[in-house]
Amino acid sequence: MATLTPTLTLASTDTASDTLDFTVTKGLGTTSPSVGVSRQSVATSGQFNILTAAANTGITYVYVKNTDSTNVIVLKDDSGNNFLDLSAGEFAFFPVKGGIGLEATADTAACVLEYAYFTKS
Numbered sequence: 132m133a134t135l136t137p138t139l140t141l142a143s144t145d146t147a148s149d150t151l152d153f154t155v156t157k158g159l160g161t162t163s164p165s166v167g168v169s170r171q172s173v174a175t176s177g178q179f180n181i182l183t184a185a186a187n188t189g190i191t192y193v194y195v196k197n198t199d200s201t202n203v204i205v206l207k208d209d210s211g212n213n214f215l216d217l218s219a220g221e222f223a224f225f226p227v228k229g230g231i232g233l234e235a236t237a238d239t240a241a242c243v244l245e246y247a248y249f250t251k252s
Contacts, residue, residue, distance in 0.1 A: 132252045135159045135192065137224055159192060162252035168194070171235075173204055173244045178234035181246055182227060184209045189229040190251040196222035199242035207234045217244075226251070 140154040164186070173179045182191060197204045197217035206215040209232025215223060216238070222245075227233055235244050 133161045133249075135161050135249050137192075139224075159249070160252040161192065161249040163250065165249045166247055168245060168247045170198070171244050171246065172241055173235045173237045174241050175237045175239065178207065178236045179244065180209075180232060180234055181244075182231075182233040182248060184230055184232040187227065187229055187231060187233075191227045191229070192224065192249045192251060193227050193233060194222070194224045194245075194247045195235070196220075196245040197242055198245050199240075202240045202242045203238035204242050204244055205236050205238050207236065208232060209234060 136156060136158050138154060138156045141151055143151040171179050181193065181195070195206065195217060197219060199219050201219050203219070204217045205213050206217065207213050217223065
């Protein structure tokens, strides 16, 4: 078993009437299978399968980042339901339920997706 330690910091002085400034950290136990930080060109037709439903047998922590400077990458479940748009330079880290696949498609023009995933132990 390995430990992954994600940290999220949100800070702003002008988003709301109060200053926003907090950090959350959580140690996550992980096991195989996992994929370290990788990059994949994502086209506007078809999809890139980050996770397949058959291979995703448990909760999987996923990191994704759109490295493009202009275009959007759309994330979908394996049923084709869009649930997340990554604009240029945006990233996300989230758990995916076991038995669910995860796909990426470029919205307007091909983009490079940076991704990694780690299976929860």
